[in-house]
Amino acid sequence: xxxxxxxxxxxxxxxxxxxxxxxxxxxxxxxxxxxxxxxxxxxxxxxxxxxxxxxxxxxxxxxxxxxxxx
Numbered sequence: 262x263x264x265x266x267x268x269x270x271x272x273x274x275x276x277x278x279x280x281x282x283x284x285x286x287x288x289x290x291x292x293x294x295x296x297x298x299x300x301x302x303x304x305x306x307x308x309x310x311x312x313x314x315x316x317x318x319x320x321x322x323x324x325x326x327x328x329x330x331x
Contacts, residue, residue: 266321268314270307274299284314291318
């Protein structure tokens with residue numbers, strides 16, 4: 262199984278154009294990138310995909326030994 266450090270979730274902006282929300286791991290942090298200057302409108306299935314991507318990213322950070330510094 263390949264290690265995956267980036268996930269893309271389909272969404273639409275407020276005008277209905279296709280966009281993506283991206284989740285990736287950077288060192289010991291999970292980064293969420295929304296469409297620039299836009300709101301991400303997610304369908305119920307895409308919300309589930311976002312949830313799964315965030316969960317997978319947190320697991321990856323934990324495996325790398327990252328800890329919350331706050």
